[in-house]
Amino acid sequence: MDEEKQAASQHHQGYMPPYNGYGPAEAEQGTFLKILLLCCKGQVGWELHRSLSPIGLVTAIARQEENGLSGDLSDPKALSATIKSVSPDIIVNAAAYTAVDQAESKPEQSRRINAEAPVHLARMAKEADAWLIHFSTDYVFDGTGTTPWKESALKGPINVYGKTKLEGEEAIRESGCRHLIFRTSWVYSAACKNFIHTMLRLAAKRDRLRVIDDQIGAPTGAELIADVGAHVIRTAYYDKKLSGTYHLTAAGETSWNF
Ligand SMILES: NC(=O)C1=CN([C@@H]2O[C@H](COP(=O)(O)OP(=O)(O)OC[C@H]3O[C@@H](n4cnc5c(N)ncnc54)[C@H](OP(=O)(O)O)[C@@H]3O)[C@@H](O)[C@H]2O)C=CC1
Numbered sequence: 001m002d003e004e005k006q007a008a009s010q011h012h013q014g015y016m017p018p019y020n021g022y023g024p025a026e027a028e029q030g031t032f033l034k035i036l037l038l039c040c041k042g043q044v045g046w047e048l049h050r051s052l053s054p055i056g057l058v059t060a061i062a063r064q065e066e067n068g069l070s071g072d073l074s075d076p077k078a079l080s081a082t083i084k085s086v087s088p089d090i091i092v093n094a095a096a097y098t099a100v101d102q103a104e105s106k107p108e109q110s111r112r113i114n115a116e117a118p119v120h121l122a123r124m125a126k127e128a129d130a131w132l133i134h135f136s137t138d139y140v141f142d143g144t145g146t147t148p149w150k151e152s153a154l155k156g157p158i159n160v161y162g163k164t165k166l167e168g169e170e171a172i173r174e175s176g177c178r179h180l181i182f183r184t185s186w187v188y189s190a191a192c193k194n195f196i197h198t199m200l201r202l203a204a205k206r207d208r209l210r211v212i213d214d215q216i217g218a219p220t221g222a223e224l225i226a227d228v229g230a231h232v233i234r235t236a237y238y239d240k241k242l243s244g245t246y247h248l249t250a251a252g253e254t255s256w257n258f
């Protein structure tokens with residue numbers, strides 16, 4: 001390589017961002033944040049894998065065991081082993097039982113994932129002195145009213161999904177672990193199953209679609225949740241008094257007939 005090319009190459013290398021935003025110094029000192037992302041394949045989990053990568057060293061796992069690590073939220077023993085092995089500074093739980101209608105006939109499954117798993121995660125986070133990041137839903141409220149819900153509004157879930165999600169939230173708050181609970185609503189993304197995908201699937205099979213028009217909500221992109229979430233996680237990690245429950249939705253409102 002001639003001198004000019006070599007100089008250009010070195011210059012270019014100098015501008016390469018270090019992997020994950022962390023360089024050899026942080027690695028040597030062990031000062032990078034270790035993040036365990038549970039459920040990297042759902043709508044929000046998929047986007048979080050991308051948005052969390054610049055702020056720490058992310059171990060992203062799905063439900064199935066991979067590299068000896070299980071992400072199955074219905075198996076507390078396996079989950080404990082995973083957390084002990086990764087020894088994270090931050091545990092991010094993007095998994096949930098999100099089949100709202102099915103939860104009515106399978107309440108025990110909904111409770112196991114949405115309520116009992118968070119109890120266990122919160123206990124583990126407390127023991128490990130780690131943060132727990134968790135996601136919840138507008139369904140913890142009763143759906144009445146005409147203005148956006150405030151974080152402190154009275155809860156009143158009317159279905160099994162909402163009840164079990166509220167139980168999960170409350171367990172985390174009561175556990176005493178440092179946490180961020182982000183309540184969001186009507187999540188959509190290009191990659192996974194959601195209302196839009198359901199409608200496209202049904203439209204291919206049916207001549208007519210019937211969609212209720214009396215629910216008003218704020219559709220929120222998984223990408224937005226992940227980007228804002230990552231920013232808040234990094235800020236809160238260095239400012240522990242920010243531990244708490246937050247609403248994280250897009251602005252505006254519409255009905256399912258949008
Ligand atoms: N979707 C929405 O409209 C809304 C979602 N939320 C909340 O946001 C969060 C993220 O939701 P979203 O990304 O949309 O959810 P998705 O339905 O896209 O993903 C849920 C994920 O949870 C995983 N999961 C279910 N059971 C288990 C288990 N036993 N162990 C490990 N993983 C499991 C599923 O894995 P698998 O693919 O293997 O089944 C799936 O990938 C959840 O807490 C949800 O309650 C809040 C408001 C609205």
Ligand SMILES: Cc1cn([C@H]2C[C@H](O)[C@@H](COP(=O)(O)OP(=O)(O)O[C@H]3O[C@@H](C)C(=O)[C@@H](O)[C@H]3O)O2)c(=O)[nH]c1=O
Nearest residue numbers: 098100137138139185186187194195198210211212256
């Ligand atoms: C498929 C379908 C749904 N609907 C109604 C049912 C429901 O009230 C609404 C939305 O349909 P979904 O299947 O997306 O419903 P649902 O699963 O209730 O949506 C919710 O998901 C969970 C995880 C949340 O936390 C919520 O914020 C919300 O996004 O549309 C129709 O009216 N016609 C239809 O053909």
